[in-house]
Amino acid sequence: MTSNVPAIEPDYLHAQTNRKGIGAWIFSTDHKRIGILYMVSMLVFFMTAVVLGVLMRLEMLTPGKTIMQPQTYNTFFTLHGIMMIFLFIIPGLPAVFGNFLLPLMIGAKDVFFPRLNLLSWWLFITGGLLALVSLFLPGGPADTGWTFYVPYSIRTTTNVIPALFAAFILGFSSILTGLNFITTIHRMRAPGMTWFKMPLFTWALYSTAWIQILATPVIGITLLLVVVERLFGVGIFDPNLGGDPVLYQHLFWIYSHPAVYIMILPGLGVVSEILPVFARRTIFGYKVIAYSSLAIAFIGSLVWAHHMFTVGMSNTGMFIFSLLTFLVSIPSAIKVFNWIATLYKGSIKIEVPFLFVLSFIFQFSIGGLTGLMLGVLAVNIHVQDTYFVVGHFHYVMFGGTGFGLMAAMHFWFPKMFGKMFKKTPAIIGWLLMTIGFNTLYFPMFILGYLGMPRRYYDYLPQYQSYHIVSTVGSWILFIGILVIFINLLISLKKGMKASANPWGGKTLEWTVASPPPVENFHEIPVVEKGPYDYSEYEIKPELIK
Amino acid sequence: MLQDASPFSEYVDTTFLIVVGISSLVLLGLMIAMVYFIIRYSRKRNPNPTNIDGNVPLELTWTIIPLVLFMGMFYLGWQGYLKEITVPEGAHLIKVTARMWAWSFEYPNGVKTDTLYVPVNTPIKLSLHSLDVNHSLYIPEFRIKKDVIPNRENVMWFKTPRAASYDIACAEYCGLNHSYMYTKVVAKDSSGFEQWYKEASQKQSKPYLPMLAEEKVKE
Numbered sequence: 001m002t003s004n005v006p007a008i009e010p011d012y013l014h015a016q017t018n019r020k021g022i023g024a025w026i027f028s029t030d031h032k033r034i035g036i037l038y039m040v041s042m043l044v045f046f047m048t049a050v051v052l053g054v055l056m057r058l059e060m061l062t063p064g065k066t067i068m069q070p071q072t073y074n075t076f077f078t079l080h081g082i083m084m085i086f087l088f089i090i091p092g093l094p095a096v097f098g099n100f101l102l103p104l105m106i107g108a109k110d111v112f113f114p115r116l117n118l119l120s121w122w123l124f125i126t127g128g129l130l131a132l133v134s135l136f137l138p139g140g141p142a143d144t145g146w147t148f149y150v151p152y153s154i155r156t157t158t159n160v161i162p163a164l165f166a167a168f169i170l171g172f173s174s175i176l177t178g179l180n181f182i183t184t185i186h187r188m189r190a191p192g193m194t195w196f197k198m199p200l201f202t203w204a205l206y207s208t209a210w211i212q213i214l215a216t217p218v219i220g221i222t223l224l225l226v227v228v229e230r231l232f233g234v235g236i237f238d239p240n241l242g243g244d245p246v247l248y249q250h251l252f253w254i255y256s257h258p259a260v261y262i263m264i265l266p267g268l269g270v271v272s273e274i275l276p277v278f279a280r281r282t283i284f285g286y287k288v289i290a291y292s293s294l295a296i297a298f299i300g301s302l303v304w305a306h307h308m309f310t311v312g313m314s315n316t317g318m319f320i321f322s323l324l325t326f327l328v329s330i331p332s333a334i335k336v337f338n339w340i341a342t343l344y345k346g347s348i349k350i351e352v353p354f355l356f357v358l359s360f361i362f363q364f365s366i367g368g369l370t371g372l373m374l375g376v377l378a379v380n381i382h383v384q385d386t387y388f389v390v391g392h393f394h395y396v397m398f399g400g401t402g403f404g405l406m407a408a409m410h411f412w413f414p415k416m417f418g419k420m421f422k423k424t425p426a427i428i429g430w431l432l433m434t435i436g437f438n439t440l441y442f443p444m445f446i447l448g449y450l451g452m453p454r455r456y457y458d459y460l461p462q463y464q465s466y467h468i469v470s471t472v473g474s475w476i477l478f479i480g481i482l483v484i485f486i487n488l489l490i491s492l493k494k495g496m497k498a499s500a501n502p503w504g505g506k507t508l509e510w511t512v513a514s515p516p517p518v519e520n521f522h523e524i525p526v527v528e529k530g531p532y533d534y535s536e537y538e539i540k541p542e543l544i545k
Numbered sequence: 546m547l548q549d550a551s552p553f554s555e556y557v558d559t560t561f562l563i564v565v566g567i568s569s570l571v572l573l574g575l576m577i578a579m580v581y582f583i584i585r586y587s588r589k590r591n592p593n594p595t596n597i598d599g600n601v602p603l604e605l606t607w608t609i610i611p612l613v614l615f616m617g618m619f620y621l622g623w624q625g626y627l628k629e630i631t632v633p634e635g636a637h638l639i640k641v642t643a644r645m646w647a648w649s650f651e652y653p654n655g656v657k658t659d660t661l662y663v664p665v666n667t668p669i670k671l672s673l674h675s676l677d678v679n680h681s682l683y684i685p686e687f688r689i690k691k692d693v694i695p696n697r698e699n700v701m702w703f704k705t706p707r708a709a710s711y712d713i714a715c716a717e718y719c720g721l722n723h724s725y726m727y728t729k730v731v732a733k734d735s736s737g738f739e740q741w742y743k744e745a746s747q748k749q750s751k752p753y754l755p756m757l758a759e760e761k762v763k764e
Contacts, residue, residue: 070721070722070724071721074720074721074723143720143721144718145718149678149679149717149718151677151678151679151695152678152679152718152719152720155677155678156720239694239695239696239697240695240696242696244696244697245679245694245695245696245697246694246697279586279594280588280594281594281595281596281597282596282597282598284597284598284599284600285598285599285600285604286598286599287599288599288604310681310690310691310692310716311692311694311699312691312692312694312697312699315630318623318626319623322619322622322623323619326615326616326618326619327615329611329615330608330611330612330615333607333611334604334607334608336575337575337607338599338604340575340578340579340582341597341600341603343578343579343582343583343586344582344586344597345586345591345594345595345597346582346586346591346594347586347587347588347591347592347593347594348582348583348586348587348588348591349587349588350583350587358579358583361575361579362576362579365571365572365575365576366572369568369571369572370568372564372568372615372618373561373564373565373568375615375618375619375622376560376561376564376618376619376621376622376625377622377623377625377626378553378556378557378560378621378622378624378625378626378628378629378688379557379560379561379564379622379625380622381557381626381629381688381689381690381691382557382561382685382688382689382690384690384716385681385683385690385716385717386716449561450546450685451546451683451685451686451712451714453683453714453715453716453724454718455718455723455724456723456724457723457724458724458725459724460712460727534594534596535596537592537593537594538593538594538595538596539593
C-alpha cells in the first residue's frame with residue numbers, strides 16, 4: 001500500500017471552494033462535509049429529545065402532577081419518540097459515520113451520487129424543520145405517540161398531518177442514502193477490495209441500506225394514507241368508515257420493525273470495527289459476522305407482528321411471528337459471542353472508544369435477552385405495552401446504538417477533526433453515562449413486570465420507588481452526556497493535533513491524513529490484506545524490547 | 546404479585562423466571578469471559594497477540610445451543626398462549642365496552658356496571674368492544690391483556706379463586722386521560738355474587754336470572 005499522506009494538500013475542513021461561509025458547507029457535495037452536516041443537525045435534535053426525556057422522567061418522579069399537565073406529557077413522549085427515531089437513531093450512524101467513512105473505508109473519493117447525497121441531507125433538514133414547525137402551529141404538537149396508531153391519530157385535533165409529512169420526507173432522505181450506499185459499495189471499492197476484505201462497518205451499512213430501500217417506502221405509503229384519510233375521509237384504517245385499524249398496525253410495523261435494524265446494525269458494525277483495533281488482533285469469525293448482518297436484515301423483515309401479539313391475531317400468525325422472533329435473535333447472539341472471542345489472546349489496550357464498546361456489549365446483551373423474554377408469547381401478553389418494553393428497547397437503542405454512536409464519536413473524532421480529545425473527562429463521562437443509563441432503565445423491567453403500563457402520565461403509588469430510582473438515573477445520564485459533549489467541543493478547539501492513525505487501525509481511513517484531504521486518496525490504494533491484519537504484532541522475538 | 550390470582554399467573558411467572566434464569570447465566574458467563582480476557586490479555590501482560598480467524602466447530606456450537614434453548618422458550622410461550630385462548634365450555638359471557646376513558650361491563654340480562662363483578666372459581670369470557678379508539682384491557686395480577694379495537698370483537702377469559710379485587714388498566718395509549726382509565730375486577734364468592742347481581746338487576750330494572758347454577762351457589 002502506498003502512503004497516502006501528501007504534505008501540503010488542504011484538508012476537507014479548510015479547503016477553498018467557490019462558496020463562502022456556511023454555503024461552503026450546506027451546498028457541498030463532499031461526503032465528509034455532508035457527514036459533518038448530518039452530525040451537527042442530528043446532535044441538535046438529539047439534545048432536544050434528551051431534554052424532553054429528562055423532563056418526562058422528572059414528571060414521573062411523583063404520582064399525579066409533578067411539573068406538567070397530561071396533554072404536555074403526551075406531546076412530550078410523542079416528540080421524544082419522533083425525534084429520537086426519525087431524526088437521531090435512523091440517520092445517526094449511517095448518515096453521519098456512513099457518509100463520512102464509507103468512501104474512505106473502501107478506498108473511494110466520494111459516494112457514487114454526491115449530489116443525491118446532498119439532496120438527502122436537505123430532505124432530512126426539511127423534514128426536521130417541518131417537525132419543529134408543527135410544534136408552533138395552532139392545534140399544538142402531535143400527541144399520538146411516535147407510532148401514530150389509528151384511529152386515535154385520525155381523531156386527535158393536534159397537528160398530526162405536519163408530523164406525518166415530516167416523517168414521510170425523512171423517509172425519502174433515508175431511501176436515497178440507502179440507494180447511494182449500495183451503489184457505492186457495489187461500484188467503487190478499491191482494486192483488490194473483494195467483498196470479504198471490506199471492513200465490517202461497511203457490511204453493516206450495506207445490510208442497513210437494503211432495509212432502507214425496501215422497507216421505508218411502506219411507511220411512506222402508510223403515512224400518506226393516514227393523511228388522505230384525515231383530509232378526505234377515505235375509509236382505509238378508520239373503523240367508522242369501514243376501515244381496519246389493525247391493517248394500519250401491520251403496515252406501520254412492516255416498516256418500523258426493520259427500521260429497528262436500520263438503527264442497530266450500524267451500531268453492531270461500529271463494535272466490530274473498534275474491537276480488533278484495541279485488541280490488536282484480527283476479528284474472530286469475520287465471515288460469520290458479515291453474514292449475520294445480512295441474516296438480521298432478512299429475518300428482521302419478517303417479524304413485524306411481534307409488536308402486535310395482543311391485537312387478536314390468528315394462531316398461525318402468533319406461532320410464526322413468535323418463532324421468527326427467536327430465530328432473528330440468533331445472528332445477534334452470534335455477533336456477541338464472536339466479539340468476546342475477539343478479545344481472546346489479543347493484546348488489549350483500554351481507550352475511551354473501547355470502554356464505550358464494552359458498555360455496548362453489556363447493555364446490548366441485556367437488550368437482546370429481554371427481547372427473548374418478549375418473544376415468549378405467554379410472557380409477552382403480560383408485559384406488552386408496559387415499562388418492560390420501554391426498558392427493552394432503550395437497552396437496545398440507547399444502550400446499544402447510542403453507546404455505539406458515542407464509541408464512534410470518540411474513535412473517529414481524531415480522523416474527522418484532526419484533534420485528539422481529552423481522555424480523563426471522556427472516561428468520567430463514560431462512567432457517568434453507563435451508571436446513569438443502567439439506573440435509569442433497569443428499574444423499568446421490574447416496573448413493567450409488576451404491571452405499570454407505558455405512556456402513563458399518572459401511576460399508582462405502589463410503583464413510585466422504582467420511578468424515583470429511574471428518575472435519579474436520568475440525571476446521572478444527562479450529566480454524563482453533557483460531560484462527553486463539552487469535552488468534545490473543547491477538544492475541537494484546544495485538542496492536541498492528531499496523527500493520521502492515533503489508534504493503530506488497519507482500515508483504509510487511517511492511511512490518509514487527519515483530517516482527510518478533499519479528494520481522500522491521492523492515489524487510489526490497492527488492497528492486498530484483510531481489514532484487520534495485525535499479524536505484524538505476533539511474536540517475532542527480534543522485535544520485542 | 547400474587548401467583549394464583551388466575552390460571553395463568555403461575556405459568557407466566559414460572560416461564561418468565563426460567564427465561565430470566567437462563568438469560569442471567571448467559572449474561573454472567575459472557576461478562577466474566579469479557580472481563581477475564583481484558584485483564585488476562587492486556588497489552589502489558591500479553592504484548593503479542595495471536596491472530597485467530599475463527600473456529601467453525603465453535604461457531605456451530607454457539608449457533609446450535611442457543612437455537613435449542615430458544616426453541617424451548619418458544620414452546621413454553623406457545624403452550625401458555627394456548628391456555629390463554631382456550632376458553633372453557635360454559636364460561637359466562639360479559640360484554641366489555643371501552644371508550645375514552647372508561648370501561649363498561651354488560652351482563653347477560655343487560656345490567657351495566659363500570660366495575661367488573663365476577664363470581665370466584667367461574668370461567669368468565671369477556672367480549673371486547675370499543676366505541677372510539679384502540680384500548681387494551683389489562684389485568685396485571687392475572688397476567689393477561691387483550692386489545693380492544695373498534696369494529697372488531699376480541700375475546701379473553703379468566704377465572705379467579707379468591708374473593709378479592711384487582712386493578713384493570715388500559716394498556717393501549719388512548720389520549721389525554723389514558724393513565725386514569727383504571728377500574729377494578731371484584732371477585733365475590735358465589736352467593737355474594739348472586740346477591741349483588743340480584744340487587745343490581747332490580748336497581749336497573751332488568752329481569753333477574755341467576756348466572757350460576759344453584760348447586761354452585763350452595764357450595
